[in-house]
Amino acid sequence: MKKIVFFAIAVMFFASCSNDDNNQQEYVPAAFEKGILVTNEGPFNNGSGNITFISEDYSTVAQNIFRNVNGYALGNIVQSMGFLDNNAYIVVSNSQKIEIVNRYTFQSLDSITNGLDNPRYFVTVGGNKGYVSNWGDPNDYADDYLAVVDLRTNEITSTISVPFGPERMVVYNNKIYVAHQGAYGQNNLISVISGTTVESTIMVGDVPNSMVVSGNSLYVLCGG
Template structure:
């Protein structure tokens, strides 16, 4: 009897060892102590129901952790997790439907503070210097006259000023002490980039219809404009607008076909990449000809490029878990993919 038991446990041990060894390439699902040296994905979550989340993937792909803010703090972020920005050691998580910004340590994700006043449908955060941040606000998305940028005092996490702007302010980039704001148009359509210096709008730059994303390369700002969709009444073509940041003037406009509506511009070295009609296209800034070269197939929700890799999120059916897909841009082949939360809308590198 003892011999039979011994043989049974030996056999069971071999099976267990084989089962474990077959999973050697599977990322470990647990919450690490820190979230540096990795990729953070903001997941919007169900619209008007439930909470958004944040997913962490380590740079070596060995660790994946879901819903890290709730796990660290025992509470939900709220509805909808629109975006996130960094300044110094903090992450500023914009939760649009809950009308707040949740502040957490970017490396531990322990809660630091929150801002619940001075915001109205907040969209994006950007840090300007050690003590100041800016937040784009739609106000009432059906009212084109109440949009503004909140100025944050990061020393005490309060809104110190508001700057009225044209309707539909969205994504922002910083350059030479100025903030460039793309006015996509909220529930409508707009065609402006605002230039903010200090607490005032220094100028506005007219670009193509529905500017949805921007990148800076050298002394140039590239603005990708989706164009007016067909349901807007008069459909207009998407465009890529190049702005000379030394003059603040448009230096070149490249136009797509009328029915082409690109989005999610990112950059890797001198190559611009963006979504268009179920494909990722690449265009070199030294010689721009649209639409460029199609390199990867897929209907992606957002794109970010870094160090020869493309990070792309797939929102699937916008009701179930999405995914983060990582491609090697030297081969355009999929390197790895990971599950995320519902509607993965933002990709951030926490190095």
């Protein structure tokens, strides 16, 4: 599965590429400022998840940019990627970690490896706080939670128990709306989180998998 994150910054862009199948590409600072980032999960259990960069004019495709810049693989199942300022937060689900990189150079800055259990998605609130949805054991409906991250230290400071199968999240008015798709099962809820408290739950259609805020409304797409 591939998930695509689009971003564009009004700055000068330069990228180098090579046709070398061994990925011996020479990267320059700020090589990934303007274009498309693709998260590639990779096959289960073989640790080959990676990130692809596609330039805005589609003339350059750079594979495995994290590994090529940092010299080691991302890990097993690259699930998603979130952003805050100059940082990208790459959620690597089966490896139980989040890799933090400069979003424009992909140089590694830090990683979060403690307190995560089958992490899925990442959002930020207010600039200093992050939330990570975690399935725990996908077959255990009672161990799902959100991990709360202090982004100044990149440490998990608390957890919030939530209904099973938390997936994508959106932030609106400093509250987090969490879609509960249901992990390997099926769920039909949206949780509303304020701080470290579940304020309420909203019943929707089965398998809510995507959300967007427009105006004062939250639109939820359900897979059924």
